Amino acid sequence: MFIIIIGIVVIVVGLVVSKNESPLKAYGNTIKLVGILVVLAGALYASVKQIEPGDVGVQKLFGKVNNNILESGLNVINPLVEVVTFDVRTQNYTMSGVQDEGNKMGDDAIRVLSADGLEVVIDLTVLYKVIPNEAPRILKEIGTDYRNTIVRPICRTKIRDNAVYYDAVALYSTKRDEFQARIFKSIEDDFKSRGLILEQLLVRNITLPESVKAAIESKINAEQDAQKMTFVLQKATQEAERLRVEAQGIADYQKILSTGLSDRQLQYEMIKAIATSPNAKLIIMDSKKGSPIIVDGK
Numbered sequence: 001m002f003i004i005i006i007g008i009v010v011i012v013v014g015l016v017v018s019k020n021e022s023p024l025k026a027y028g029n030t031i032k033l034v035g036i037l038v039v040l041a042g043a044l045y046a047s048v049k050q051i052e053p054g055d056v057g058v059q060k061l062f063g064k065v066n067n068n069i070l071e072s073g074l075n076v077i078n079p080l081v082e083v084v085t086f087d088v089r090t091q092n093y094t095m096s097g098v099q100d101e102g103n104k105m106g107d108d109a110i111r112v113l114s115a116d117g118l119e120v121v122i123d124l125t126v127l128y129k130v131i132p133n134e135a136p137r138i139l140k141e142i143g144t145d146y147r148n149t150i151v152r153p154i155c156r157t158k159i160r161d162n163a164v165y166y167d168a169v170a171l172y173s174t175k176r177d178e179f180q181a182r183i184f185k186s187i188e189d190d191f192k193s194r195g196l197i198l199e200q201l202l203v204r205n206i207t208l209p210e211s212v213k214a215a216i217e218s219k220i221n222a223e224q225d226a227q228k229m230t231f232v233l234q235k236a237t238q239e240a241e242r243l244r245v246e247a248q249g250i251a252d253y254q255k256i257l258s259t260g261l262s263d264r265q266l267q268y269e270m271i272k273a274i275a276t277s278p279n280a281k282l283i284i285m286d287s288k289k290g291s292p293i294i295v296d297g298k
Helices: 002-019 025-046 132-141 146-163 168-172 176-193 210-260 263-275
Strands: 048-051 055-061 064-070 073-076 082-087 091-095 110-113 119-130 196-207 281-285 292-296
Touching: 048 055, 048 082, 055 132, 064 132, 082 119, 082 132, 091 146, 110 146, 119 132, 119 146, 119 168, 146 176, 146 196, 168 176, 176 196
Parallel strands: none
Antiparallel strands: 048 073, 055 064, 055 082, 091 119, 110 119, 119 196, 281 292
16 A cells, blocks of 8 residues: 555656656656556555465455455455454463563452452463454454453453352362353353354462461361371270280180190190200109109200
């Protein structure tokens, strides 16, 4: 378009020069011819538009939007048309409380109130993309800054609307996946009605108030202490059972010795004990008393 305007200016200059009595009058026709060539070159250049891979083009002429999109590659168009490109690949928008991590500088985390009235801070990443055929409608109804017009406000609003159904601790632990699925469905419907596809919703971090975190840590420590005490009691019980069985065995053995052994058995056990001693000895059996007489060999 800029080249065409330059060509028109050159043609006008050529017309002016050819009408005036000046030394340049002889070059008037040449100047007009150059202007015409510039206009033709500009029109030819403006009639071909290259759309990059992953983009689509929307044609706009004097405020009117053409509903036919331009696919990636070379496209022949009206040279007066302005082409607005839309990225139809997967895009992400991050809202985080960490400096320089989100799309906006500073703390951009989402602060919500839970069912129990506590403030919970949520970091969120949204993965989405533009529906190619909806690009002309987006340009007419929303414009090119759909991130700040649609993506950001809808996500923040839907998260606040759904967080009130959950307690703070439940959001942090047991109900986290359920909460994520719930807000995904809610945001997905709104995005689709505005020409966007919600691909994934990532609840990256949930920060609880310090008082709640301290209570959770205290509860975890108490549970760990209880588990440790249970282990100690189980071990003491097992040891007491072992000692009881051992004592019962000794008692049973002593009972057997006191009631079930004959004199000959006692004599045999005595001889057996003496015989296994490493000291040299001489054993003489007393046939009358039935007891051995031990004589030290040394």
